[in-house]
Amino acid sequence: MASKIEQLIEDMVLDILTDEYELVDVEYVKEGSLKFLRIYIDKGGEMSLDDCQKLSRIISERLDEVDPIEENYMLEISSPGLDRHLKKEKDFTREKGKEVELKLFKAIEGVKEFEGTLLGLNENNEIEVEVNDQIMKFPKKEVAVIRLAIKI
Template identity: 60%
Template sequence: MSKKIEQLTEKLVTDVISDEYELVDVEYVKENKEMYLRILIDKAGGMSIDDCEELSRIIGDKLDEDDFIDDSYYLEISSPGLDRTLKKDRDFIREAGKLVEVKLFKAIEKYGKEFVSKLNGLNGNMVLLEIDGDLLEIDKKSIAKINLYIEF
């Protein structure tokens, strides 16, 4: 059921937001007995609180109008943040050349389960990575999580 709600929400959001915004992700999850509909949106130059507030009003009104979610839920509209999670093919292509933090389901020889590497892009389902001059191709299904790496 949650996948269907996520898909319907994704369509709704792409229909109501302007082209200056990019829908990054939608998730409908249960946390501490409460349901949350989280919508991550980005734009060139980053999101402001005013952007989130405006989009929350627009999207919330449309969700109320279409009324396809039976449960009560909390609506959260936010930016994916500096360390955004990469999920969609376009994320891997857009962020090529940047450092990423990779967490795998199973360790690989020499690098383990968690490491930082340069993202070189995507080839089909294979994520192209570079660590210390070594080129790696890792199936997206083997990746538990991959985020942009933030250096301080």
């Protein structure tokens, strides 16, 4: 569940982005003594460094105008990467049929990590994955992380 700051930033960024870009995720996190505002944006899988720099300038200017975060933080604009995390319903729809890696908070029969083909997110908010020719259902709230698998 997104924090109030993350939701506020998401709404602001959605107002700024043109149709060629997709807002993937917003994270406001503390790492050590520093706070980071990370905004993940995609452009049809072809996000470039120039895109990140351009959007960083635009979003930074808007953040300075609106000033929604009182404390100091580092702004990072990034592509979600090849191993993008799946969080939202649209992520599960878009990536259906692709190979994923899934890690659970609590092990099932001693196993916490699974890899297989994403079948989607069902109406019970369960992530369905085909693992070794078996369809497995994982309640989304019990999944620590699910991301696209990188095959070499």
